[in-house]
Amino acid sequence: xxxxxxxxxxxxxxxxxxxxxxxxxxxxxxxxxxxxxxxxxxxxxxxxxxxxxxxxxxxxxxxxxxxxxxxxxxxxxxxxxxxxxxxxxxxxxxxxxxxxxxxx
Numbered sequence: 217x218x219x220x221x222x223x224x225x226x227x228x229x230x231x232x233x234x235x236x237x238x239x240x241x242x243x244x245x246x247x248x249x250x251x252x253x254x255x256x257x258x259x260x261x262x263x264x265x266x267x268x269x270x271x272x273x274x275x276x277x278x279x280x281x282x283x284x285x286x287x288x289x290x291x292x293x294x295x296x297x298x299x300x301x302x303x304x305x306x307x308x309x310x311x312x313x314x315x316x317x318x319x320x
Contacts (some may be wrong), residue, residue, distance in 0.1 A: 237302035252304035254301040
């Protein structure tokens with residue numbers, strides 16, 4: 217996942233340039249996940265114990281259910297449009313059908 221460390225300005229009236237999808241995707245990769253939301257790189261919060269174990273249990277069940285017609289992946293970023301703006305979320309779980317998966 218491409219990412220960047222961003223500090224939120226103390227002065228809220230300060231104008232900052234919004235990231236484009238191209239700039240966001242060209243940022244250097246680090247070990248933390250960031251999402252592109254409304255032109256800003258937002259750090260994804262690491263899940264706590266309960267959420268992490270629940271996500272794993274759901275992933276196991278969904279993976280078995282969709283084994284022949286798709287994939288369920290954990291924290292895989294995707295490029296979408298939201299209110300006609302580029303949006304790169306990192307959902308906890310993501311289902312992708314075999315038809316939509318890119319051939320590697």
